[in-house]
Amino acid sequence: MANNKYTIKYTATFTNQLNNILKYFIQKFKNKIVAENFYNSVITKIEQRSKSPESYEKYKSIRKRNNIYYRIYVKNYTIFYVVRDNTIEIRRILYSKRNFDKLI
Numbered sequence: 001m002a003n004n005k006y007t008i009k010y011t012a013t014f015t016n017q018l019n020n021i022l023k024y025f026i027q028k029f030k031n032k033i034v035a036e037n038f039y040n041s042v043i044t045k046i047e048q049r050s051k052s053p054e055s056y057e058k059y060k061s062i063r064k065r066n067n068i069y070y071r072i073y074v075k076n077y078t079i080f081y082v083v084r085d086n087t088i089e090i091r092r093i094l095y096s097k098r099n100f101d102k103l104i
Helices: 014-027 032-049
Strands: 007-010 071-073 076-086 089-095
Touching: 014 032, 014 089, 032 071, 032 076, 032 089
Parallel strands: 007 089
Antiparallel strands: 071 076, 076 089
16 A cells, blocks of 8 residues: 655744744743643644645735645644645744735
């Protein structure tokens, strides 16, 4: 049986944004468990999405893009990714109330 799972690649931008969110959680809540639970939720959602990444909601950008952006929602955050060949490139994680068109 073939494995249709895509390879996951995390960009430096995504990694930096996620690290800043985790640091914020640790400072705000004074509790590493909150940060760990959020991190685990992010990784789990990304891994689940890697099975069929193009069958989900596309982000309708006002800019012309070379690749279609897709979204993953985790709590109050939105993860943006593109699919290139058999790779999911995880590009950003942003607070969901932000103006995405100015940020991506």
